[in-house]
Amino acid sequence: MGITTISFILLSLMAVGSGIMMILSKNPVNSILWLIVLFFAISGHYILLNAQFLAIVNIIVYAGAIMVLFLFVVMLMNLNAESEPAKNHRLQLIAIISGGSLLLILLSAIMTVKEAHPVMVAAGNAGLIKTLGKVLFTDYVLPFEISSVLFLSAMVGAVVIGKKD
């Protein structure tokens, strides 16, 4: 086992474990903190896949901006564990069984593929900031500019919806 295999297994265990803990936590603040751990694990996977730009953007955008927004909302609402509504255990069991069977079917479908496609670690320069910046500002410059309009409309929409009356 090389160092990449070991770090892949460690990061995968970290991602799956924090995802499960996120679902199981009663307190919403704990859920958000576990989700931040999950995002850091996914950023580690991006570094392992030689996608350095996306790793940094994932940390800045998700763990930095979006999760702080979630934390602000949860703390403004002053939610605590007993405000969680009463659960229907039968529905939960059905949901877990259906999700588990979906996972089982999808996993068994991909594991029947015989041929192996290796994912080379540190191969090529596709994920470097230089390459991505060139592609973003030549081939994808129109979608990039349109996304700024999207952000503006999202900002106006958030203010209008969040305004009192």
Next chain:
Amino acid sequence: MDIKAYIALSLTLFTIGIVGVLTRRNAIIVFMCVEVMLNAVNLLLVAFSNMHAASNAAKALPTFASDAQIFVFFIMIVAAAEVSVGLSIIVMLYRNTHSIDVNFLNRLKN
């Protein structure tokens, strides 16, 4: 690493998101589970991009691997815009009903 390991990890994260959406009734947690599903798909796209860069087809189409990572970047942009609007909807819901139970949403029809 083989691509199958990344597909399996991504499917596991996606299923965790699905089970969270189905079991939890707190609207914020449901929203966070949607984010987990988006991130699982992002991870799969990056893994496929790297698989393409490592294969022989990369010589014929050298920009394909970068294109996949640009797609992930745009998914992140859309997710950030979606979160800001969705959270303001949740805040408005909490202000009107003093609860963020998603089962309260069926009262909007009256």
